[in-house]
Amino acid sequence: MIENLLWTVVGTSVASVLALIPALHIYNVAGVILLLSTAGRIPLPPERMAFLFLGMVTGYAMVNTIPSIFLSAPDESTVFVVLPGQSYALQRRGYEAVVLTGLGGLGGLAALVALTPVASRLFPTLRAIIQPHLPWILSTVIAYMLLSEWPKGAERAPAGWQRWWEGWSSLTAGLATFLLSGLLGFVLMYRSPLPLQVGYQNLLPAFVGLFAVPWVITNLLGQVEMPPQHIARDVDAPWSILLQGTLAGTAGGLFAAFFPVVTGGIGGLLAGQATAQRDSRTFLVAQGAAKMTYYVGGFLFFFVPGLHITRGGMAWMVSTQYAAYTPEQYIQAAGGALVGGVLAFLFSLGLTRVVIALLARISYRIISWATLAILLIVVGSLTGLVGLGICAVATGIGMLPVLWGARRMNAMGVLLLPIALNMAGAGDAVARVLGLLH
Numbered sequence: 001m002i003e004n005l006l007w008t009v010v011g012t013s014v015a016s017v018l019a020l021i022p023a024l025h026i027y028n029v030a031g032v033i034l035l036l037s038t039a040g041r042i043p044l045p046p047e048r049m050a051f052l053f054l055g056m057v058t059g060y061a062m063v064n065t066i067p068s069i070f071l072s073a074p075d076e077s078t079v080f081v082v083l084p085g086q087s088y089a090l091q092r093r094g095y096e097a098v099v100l101t102g103l104g105g106l107g108g109l110a111a112l113v114a115l116t117p118v119a120s121r122l123f124p125t126l127r128a129i130i131q132p133h134l135p136w137i138l139s140t141v142i143a144y145m146l147l148s149e150w151p152k153g154a155e156r157a158p159a160g161w162q163r164w165w166e167g168w169s170s171l172t173a174g175l176a177t178f179l180l181s182g183l184l185g186f187v188l189m190y191r192s193p194l195p196l197q198v199g200y201q202n203l204l205p206a207f208v209g210l211f212a213v214p215w216v217i218t219n220l221l222g223q224v225e226m227p228p229q230h231i232a233r234d235v236d237a238p239w240s241i242l243l244q245g246t247l248a249g250t251a252g253g254l255f256a257a258f259f260p261v262v263t264g265g266i267g268g269l270l271a272g273q274a275t276a277q278r279d280s281r282t283f284l285v286a287q288g289a290a291k292m293t294y295y296v297g298g299f300l301f302f303f304v305p306g307l308h309i310t311r312g313g314m315a316w317m318v319s320t321q322y323a324a325y326t327p328e329q330y331i332q333a334a335g336g337a338l339v340g341g342v343l344a345f346l347f348s349l350g351l352t353r354v355v356i357a358l359l360a361r362i363s364y365r366i367i368s369w370a371t372l373a374i375l376l377i378v379v380g381s382l383t384g385l386v387g388l389g390i391c392a393v394a395t396g397i398g399m400l401p402v403l404w405g406a407r408r409m410n411a412m413g414v415l416l417l418p419i420a421l422n423m424a425g426a427g428d429a430v431a432r433v434l435g436l437l438h
Helices: 002-018 025-036 046-063 064-072 079-090 094-114 116-147 161-190 196-201 202-223 240-256 262-274 278-305 311-317 327-361 365-404 408-423 427-433
Strands: none
Touching: 002 025, 002 046, 002 311, 002 327, 025 046, 025 311, 046 064, 046 094, 046 278, 046 311, 046 327, 064 079, 064 094, 064 327, 079 094, 079 278, 094 240, 094 278, 094 327, 116 161, 116 240, 116 262, 116 327, 116 408, 161 202, 161 365, 161 408, 161 427, 196 365, 202 365, 202 408, 240 262, 240 278, 262 278, 262 408, 278 311, 278 327, 327 365, 365 408, 408 427
16 A cells, blocks of 8 residues: 555656646656556556556646646646636736645545545446436537537627627637537547557647647737736635535536546536636636546546446556456545645645746746747657647647637537547448548
């Protein structure tokens, strides 16, 4: 037990530092470790690998808030954190935004640990009930995402077609983003142009192009300058705010962790709208809780006795080498996640100060260019020129909601559309019409 805990702490420490690198998703790092381990390059027993990966996913889920807020390089689970978080940063309160999101993450971890005594009875039963209904539930989530996109026009255009287009431009951009990203997802899933040896990185260039690069380009075009940040000694968040945000975010994160394809960002969106969140503090806390329960909860499901489901890339990788069946293993994993989460929260406070000090000495425009370079280097080094081409196509799609004011989460169509159609039994037919199958 002590050795497993130590491996969790090592994974948390390493991932907390790596999470500062824009676009370097911890799943990519874990994939390299898995390849080296299976090739005999590094001596890492399967159980130790499982707890190392548990620490890595916990540290990443906590600390990746920092580049999302200060460098605007979000992934699919932090895309909603950026808008209020960057708003805080422009008000010199970026440190406070990181703390609020981190407190939500700690609350989400506490909820996961609190579920430990009933998890082995609750979740297998819930899975048996829900499994036959997954196709229509996922379709309902997609419909809600698209239908909840409201017109964002200022109603300043003359009455008639111009006023109509002012209201419908953002809606059209949202629908176009969802459909085009869905088509890209079909191509990557049915006939990916990437070589087989980098197949485990299949979606990396698409996600970087859809979510990360457009934000950096927006910063460069808008010439955003980050003001000096204030290091607050406390946060303006009473217990009622923390409790409401934690409960809402945990509900959304567990929904995302339990259902295939639904990400933490989507779960946070559903929970936030279901609880009518209007306060930015509640929003940040809820997003932190949703992100943590999505990443860590999805991985912990792998350890729940009698459940044995794999949610998320980390669980899929571990499942190829290791299987957990006993309650003792699940309790160790839950305890390790809690220890790792507290450690990662403390790391995030110090690392945020480091990033703030860096921003005070280097122009934000230079950092934006450096961030863009890192994004392209990561994609190019892992997937080659073909991956950079996919990233360029995805960036064009990802710029649509940025330019037309639509919800950026519509770009999750890259996963939602092909998988929803596959669940409905129509995926192969659509792929055949697109010329992806013969």
